[in-house]
Amino acid sequence: MTKGKRTALWVATILGIALLSAWLFQRPIGLWLFERAVERAAARDTLKDLPDGLHVGFCGTGSPLPSRERAASCTVVIAGKALFVVDAGEGAARNIAQMGLPNGRIKAMFLTHFHSDHIDGMGPMMLLRWTASGNKSPLPVYGPSGVEQVIAGFNAAYALDNGYRTAHHGEAITPPAAAGATAIAFALPAAPTVIYDAGGLRVTAFAVDHRPVQPSVGYRFDYKGRSLVVSGDTAPSSTLEVASKGADLLIHEALNPAMVNTLAAKLDKAGRNQTAQIMRDIIDYHASPAQAADSARVAGVQMLVLSHVVPSMPSPYLNAAFLDGAEDRFDGPIIVGEDGQYFSLPAGSKTIDRGSWF
Template identity: 55%
Template structure:
């Protein structure tokens, strides 16, 4: 992180969904604002990616959760543990999220209680301070009938939460990070959302989930033919609370964002040749840069510029 210029930087520590994808771990976005490292969601495998991307968990200032589907919180216990024991933290990990957060954080703390005792006994309290274990839940309510919520403010930095459309998951949110004139919006899981468009107005970069109905239809057809009724039902149901790439492109255009990056990719895209079928007509709708995200993808937004510098912190290993 020391090599980054002053600015807002965004990395995909997990670009995937609940479906196994060799190029994408569970959903996770790392945001570096100046000297602070934040993590939005903590999907399976994402904590290891943070380490590989040279954004170590002990440096995490806070975690933001969009909602409590399992793929967005699977690694939260591991992330809190790594921040604690890896950095000898004396204070629990600050965790922000919508209603229900306390139950989730306390559940992970309970699951890791035995491990906590082992590590304190083995390494000593100087390495694993008992006071630093677990999380410090900081819940908020993002009411669809109320303005966006300012959930964190520091010098030069504001983090806003806004409600999105993910029924029957009530309380799901996205986040907007603003740092010294640069801005990034992270959609979380959502169907088409007017609040998302409003919250994204003028943002430099929009990270939007994406589900390609044409490709999911292929999965459903295969499941039907194989008699996998449970999978076929799931492939049918997920269509109504995610966003097709063309619709996300229309939202990006309406919001006037500078660039669009897809994450939480559905279905898995194991080869780049599938990027085209996934995007469909998106590039015809939105004329700014579009990226189909993979683990390690990294966007740097230096202060005092409109530039976005793209790289991948896993491919550089």
Template identity: 50%
Template sequence: MKRFLLSLLAVVALVACAAFFFRTPLSLMLAKKAAAERLAYDAMNELPDGLHVGLCGAGSPFPDDKRSGPCTLVVAGKRLFIIDTGSGSARNIGKMGFQHGRIEAIFLTHFHSDHIDGMGELMLQRWGTAANTSPVPVYGPQGVDMVVNGFMQAYRQDSQYRVAHHGEAAVPSSGFGGKPMPFTPGADGRVVVLKDGGLEITAFTVDHGPAHPAVGYRFAYKGRSLVISGDTKKSAAVQREAAGVDVLVHEALSTPMVGILKDGAVKAGRMNLAKIFDDILNYHASPEEAAETARDAKVGYLLLNHIVPPLPLPGMEKAFLGKAPEIYNGPIRVGIDGDFLSLPAGSTEIKVGRRF
């Protein structure tokens, strides 16, 4: 036995030495295989027909290792849509296994910087990775043209460099950037912005003043439905649109936790930050208020996003929720980047998972 163990140790040591000395060619060989598989992979091909919603950004303007800037991904059948384009959107969409070139349209809820600051990168990836010949439609309330055209101007020289370097076949100049698609909700505060192929997308006004206009979105496809609240205080409009939906994706801010930040800012003598921490309380909904909306609308699942403030320590998610689980007795989750829910057509099932 002793001789056997010594021989085994010698073999292990030999293998370890070989792996060390040949690590460069081995890593390149693995990278070659992984590159081919990764570039060919498309998560859309493995999803069943139905509605699917994922968090490509569950956070806010606060730096958060688990939550990038606001971004929600929706798949209806084989159609890919993005709602808001916070920082990290493009990278997280790729990490989730979706191909940027397949993005059919972008929808903006409002024009706060954290909801749009990743748009330039996302438009670039959508154009350059698939040789798209037309710009991506960007839907939003009045003012969306100023936002899209501003990014187009900022990226204009970059696009010219790329066309000159790679050529029209690889990066058609006609596909650069985005095309603003402004809309105005009607007297009832809502407007259908896209309806075809069994899919209906409705925008509705929410209250995020003084950020105005601000909207949420309702997606309906083959008997499944979901609502994305956008940034808003507790809203009767969200409850109306969310009535009976399978999933409500609702923003949430913890008043007690933001209060801790305010107190810290006061003690540090940073009074401008203390003022900001105090101000943000009046145009966001708390987890408990989101739970009240989910309960009263009788939704099937409550997924919280736009999480404020960050939750870096174990146990903080329970504190963040407060009394929300006592208010809404359905499933509730404090979202993080990569969360993914599937709503197969022809069923009432809600499959909960993660894409990374």
């Protein structure tokens, strides 16, 4: 036997022994791997390592259209170490946890409007905030008039479950007085209006155009010289452009009309005419990527990030087709947002860092 063949035989033998051992000892090996993974996940705290400043993360960049890659609308805003959430679509609470952000430390939530894809994750978020941290009061939820009805509905829907949790875990872990949420309503502002001002963070609400869905608002966040705007759902809006003046970062919803029309045509062809008509209907109360870029240019923001992506882009390879030339209408960077993505605006600088918390 040649030297080369002997070496190959030894390699094959060692590999075979390793594979056999992995199969024979898969239970203890699996338990060891599980323990290591759980230890890392339990100890992870994304907030701990953030520099002072304003930070934003995407816990949902999707829409009502089903997507494996995108949860429904949800944006996390962090000012210093204080954690806030804008909207709570389905899957949002799960994504927040996967981003290494503790649901139990959510200080407050801001709702832009009451479409289902912006609120249907409220229940799990309220529950996890309550059970995960020993909070002594319900989650404050700011929103335009109507938020009282929404929160009352979720509180009623979860009342029985809340009782089960307290009966099982005890009042020290799940105090009844801290369950659910408390609505803090404000009137639809005629001009940008400050609705939250504490801990160095100022939150300004402004009306947007999502007719016939009214009231609908967006929010501007200012903290230590850094600023970002979350548009909510809107067609092109002059009030948004005014509220966004000079902001570092504009997060704007976006719908590609040509792609949605193609989707509608294919649905018609498949005999799904009712859904096809709904697709055509939604075009007129959203903004295209080009229109979002126009607003970013008018407002003079540093960077534009698109969220509430319609239709959902399953791969970044499709982003160029989705943008459809929007880059030509705004001089700054345009990013198609993804779940887990974050943007960091450190205090005392003009930089915007980005990455993923997934």
